[in-house]
Amino acid sequence: MSIDLPIRKIIHVDMDAFYASVEQLDNPELKGKPIAVGGSSKRGVVSAASYEARKFGVRSAMSGTQAKRNCPDLIFVRPRFDRYHEISKKIRRIFHDYTDLVEPLSLDEAYLDVTENKKGNPSATLIAKEIRERIFNELGLTASAGISINKFVAKVASDYNKPNGQKTVNPEDVLDFLEQLDIRKFYGVGKVTAEKMYQLGIFTGKDLKSKSLDYLNDAFGKSGSYYYHVVRGIHNSEVKPNRTRKSLAAERTFNENLSSEIFMLQKLDQIAEEVSKRLKKGKVAGKTVTLKIKYSDFTLQTRSKTMPYFLSDKPLLLEVAKNLLFQEKLNNSVRLLGISLSNLNTESEKVKAKDTKEKSVSVQLKFEF
Structure with missing residues (x-):
């Protein structure tokens, strides 16, 4: 079977251990050492870990206590988000030297559509290489990149040769690449979903591809259609320079567990204040x-x-948050509370995405990557 896809040249650039790398850049004494950004307090959580720390199993979202247990020599560094924002803006300026179709996912990663680009360079592979070289030469940081026909494959590919590497998946290689891929490498397949797929005998892209659309919908609900299509190289989402915000949130992790609802209400008051400020700042x-x-x-x-x-x-x-808190009895003492607001008024302005349909694959072999 062949795929008839809109062939684009998409680059996914992902900075290598961004927060930790910035700290090592600004403080040479930290270079080559295992460091964790955040997580130093008793209740702290690791925001980012250097590659030296990752060798010991230190990961983002891990408690500082567990991280220290994994790596006794771990050095904790306080996060400096203003500095990360500053460097992120410089990285994006480099991106915009090549295309205006830049869709940031976070401070440290973005999609670029270079099908038509400002340099007139027909090779997305060479553009990615040049961007990575500029980031290193101008900012002293390394980045990895994935290059392919759509956002999904490009994002998966960017993780393939990390750190400080890149991988191109040419149009004619997409299906073989996805079939051989470990299911855990599929973007959108988390730990829980991966375990469920294992139980169903799905270990690789080839295994996933063998399942029918009805089977996947029954097993995974709305996500079933997504898995069915992406394993066939079908992902028609365009690079959107102005991504529509889907939600806005704030949360707090407490130094001591809270069991008193009075104290929880005090914290909710602070969190609601922060969410409201962010909403007004974003005019949503x-x-x-x-x-x-x-x-x-x-x-x-x-x-x-x-x-x-x-x-x-x-x-x-x-x-509303108070009503939700008292909606039912709490299961235990509480270490974190958060409030988020979704179904935003910005979503009414979105253009409806075209229905994704399975099509036959005809690959443009002369399309230079």
């Missing part, structure tokens, strides 16, 4: 309020309520 409002609760045993619970109107003011946010 939303309808769906979600309360996030992480208990002392690290189990996570969310409670949501959708209002019939858009809201952004703190009093309304706080009132």
